[in-house]
Amino acid sequence: MSLNVDRASMAFSFKGGMLPMTVMELTSADPERIREQLAGKLSQSPAFFQHTPVVLSVEKLDEPHLALERICAVCRAHKLLPVAVRGGTDPVKQSAWALGLGWFPPQEIKSRNLESVAAVSEAPVDKAEIPVGAASGGRIYRGTVRSGQQVSAQEGDLVVIGAVNAGAEVLAAGSVHVYGALRGRALAGIHGDHQAGIFCRELHAELLSVAGNYKRLEDIDPRLLGQSVQVQLSDDQLSIASLA
């Protein structure tokens, strides 16, 4: 009886969302230098600076204390709206909160956490992996990626020589290549690389995602199932094409 009533009287509901967000990766903490660069950018592409929300990433900075308030003021003066800070020390976090900004943990640590979760719950992943050249930072994984396992390449491509079974997850900063059946979840371009793709010998994937744009098994054209395919992003849409 009460379900509809409750819904009508609800002031809001929480929904998960993935919004595109510009990250401003700071390599200097000096507000003056930031101001100079912003001024240059503003004259080049004024369209970008329309109260655009940005996340200030201070991960690359090694400074315990930041003139966060001044940096924010510089941004606002150039029609950028800082909404959150990513990374930094505890004082940085406190001052972000004091300024009414959100705070995100640094991405490096987040990815390390993912890896350690994978390592604790699963797979001595390293054993089967050989780094592909130091420059690309990719990974080759030999063997079946089994249900509950997660194999990731935080840099470059991930190559799986074997199948990815249902309930398994493979992730890469670059592309994901599966020389076998892909029955689990595959996420390419996890740091936002729109050029990344997913390639597999036999498509049965539970989920395909490139740079956050995803398709579930249900959304995939059934005619493509079982086929050898490539998945790429075109106009923010996943396109799946047969390789046969």
Add this chain to the structure above:
Amino acid sequence: MAKIIVVTSGKGGVGKTTSAAAIATGLALRGKKTVVIDFDVGLRNLDLIMGCERRVVYDLVNVIQGEAGLNQALIRDKRVDNLHILPASQTRDKDALTSEGVEKILDMLGKDFDYIICDSPAGIERGAQLAMYFADEAVVVTNPEVSSVRDSDRILGLLGSKTRRAERNQDPVKEHLLITRYNPSRVDDGDMLNLDDIQEILAIDLLGLIPESEAVLRASNQGIPVTHDAKSDAGQAYTDTVSRLLGEDVPLRFHEFQKKGLLSRMFGGGRR
């Protein structure tokens, strides 16, 4: 040093205990000194399947906690000489098992036995992890259905990471696939996954295929491992399985639907 084999599956009700009992019996019948351990603390069943439930005095947990000696807890099988059973506790819970305790018991048993069969509980929690942790080989019991295959896949992942062999970077646990409750006619009808599909997903060697059989339920209820029922299809299939475990090359049987011929229809054919 004994070979430690864990019988595991992830999913419950697929035939782990039946298989552990049947394989242990088969090994003992082949002259191997064998002990089968029930790791399902709190839900012990192995003693029933082995038909020794009236002779349980002490159990695995008693031995781990030093309340009984190992020889007091071991039950000698009535039918086969070199077969022993180490029952689980029904009144404790799985937290009573400790890694050190299990290791100590396995070390002691290893001196006297050729094979130690560990009957794992269902799930992937502590009991199941301890049952597999010290294993040299694993028999992964799988039914021809999607959920069982996925759970087996999960278990195979754990065997590759959460075992002593994996942690010490030794040769990996040797994994064997045992398909149980296989009904070829239902496979032909598309009700069940077929052998090839299961093997393709799990990608490990097939140790044996046990047909769905009335003999299994009968054996469980009588407390006589089905390996003793040499006339039954399931009994023969377990005997084949044991031979393959011992490294022999035995052709696969019972995986194809046999239409009954005129003669077998007239005379009733073999016992199923």
